[in-house]
Amino acid sequence: MNLPPFQTLVDEHARSLYRFLCGMVGPVAADDCLQETLLAALRAYNGLSHDGNLRGWLFTIAHRKGIDHVRRYAKEIPSPSPPDRASPPQTVRDTDLWNRVARLPPKQRTAVTLRYLGDLPYADVASVMSISEPAARQNVRAGLASLRKDFI
Amino acid sequence: MSKVADRIRNLPSGGHTAAVDRFARRAVERGSARVAFSAVESPIGDLTALVTPRGLLALAFETDDLDRIMESVATKVSPCIVRAPSAIGQVRSWLDSYFDGRPPPMPGLDHSLITPFQERVLAATAAIPLGEVRTYGQVASLAGNPKAARATGRALGANPIPVVLPCHRVVASDGRLHGYAGGLDRKRLLLDHERAISV
Structure with a gap:
């Protein structure tokens, strides 16, 4: 099997992985999670038995790293203060929207960020979240509806 | 949308x-x-x-x-x-x-992209003193295959580690530069540079 050079994946997907992780854990932790995602992917890359959907594979790892981070954070700091996901990156002007995305229920937030920050097709959103494609669509729709309601 | x-x-x-x-x-x-x-x-x-x-x-x-x-x-x-x-x-x-102008000893090399024949040919080029050149035929002999001048040319042309493994020190028997994967201008620059620093 001919896998492309790992750097090709980094060049093509690091930006959207980072955007997705920003949506999931906030920009400070996203930096860390992106490093961990790429390190884990690189370690597993040589033994990879498929070269089909490498982007989906990367996002699945990133999703897991994001969940690990949220769990670890919840364990380490038993206070009600949320992870830094509420603080937008400096490059973001739409602070208000950012905060609302961060406050969506976890499944909706993950689905919305995979779809619109990670730029994934619904089939990949579904496989990353281990849910059906209709369920993925439903989570994105519900997330958008609740954001739209906040804005009008 | x-x-x-x-x-x-x-x-x-x-x-x-x-x-x-x-x-x-x-x-x-x-x-x-x-x-x-x-x-x-x-x-x-x-x-x-x-x-x-x-x-x-x-x-x-x-x-x-x-x-x-x-x-x-x-x-x-x-x-x-x-x-x-x-x-x-x-x-x-x-x-x-x-x-x-201070050429150091050969750095550590990974030969994974080099065939056994190519390895002998490239070792022969590395033995050419700085500032000198050899012909394809001479290098073929040095590599143990005097009749394999053409194969030697191919082995040199496919050198994955040019400059460091100095395939540029090999020229045609009439003294012309003949060919170089990096282009003849680079070959000339490298040979001129080596002549200048070897005196």
Whole structure:
């Protein structure tokens, strides 16, 4: 099997992985999670038995790293203060929207960020979240509806 | 496409490059980057050095097809290839010294892209003293196959580590430069440079 050079994946997907992780854990932790995602992917890359959907594979790892981070954070700091996901990156002007995305229920937030920050097709959103494609669509729709309601 | 979705698409951007740099450094430190590469400036144009933990694997001219080289390395050595300037410090200082006129001893090399015959041919070129040249026939003899001048030419043409393994010191029997993967201008520059620093 001919896998492309790992750097090709980094060049093509690091930006959207980072955007997705920003949506999931906030920009400070996203930096860390992106490093961990790429390190884990690189370690597993040589033994990879498929070269089909490498982007989906990367996002699945990133999703897991994001969940690990949220769990670890919840364990380490038993206070009600949320992870830094509420603080937008400096490059973001739409602070208000950012905060609302961060406050969506976890499944909706993950689905919305995979779809619109990670730029994934619904089939990949579904496989990353281990849910059906209709369920993925439903989570994105519900997330958008609740954001739209906040804005009008 | 709803407006909210558009606004989400426009949320964060950039900011990932610092994380990618840190990832690359850690991947090299941990040895999970089996092949690391980076560009190096030189008087003969930018070079791209590819290294493994064993040593220098390949050196590419800016005129080379880097994508094709990377694909071949991915197949023949490992697809775990990462851009990491931190990994090529030794190659960079070897090239700096060489172009400064103080050619250092041969750096550590990884021969994974070199065939056994090619290895003999390239070892023969490495034995040509600085500032001198040999013909294809002479190098074929040195490599143990006096009749294989043509095969020797092919082996030299496919040298994955030019400059360091000095295939540029091999010329046609009438003294013409004949050919070079990096182009005849580079071959001339390298030979002129070596003549100048060997006196």
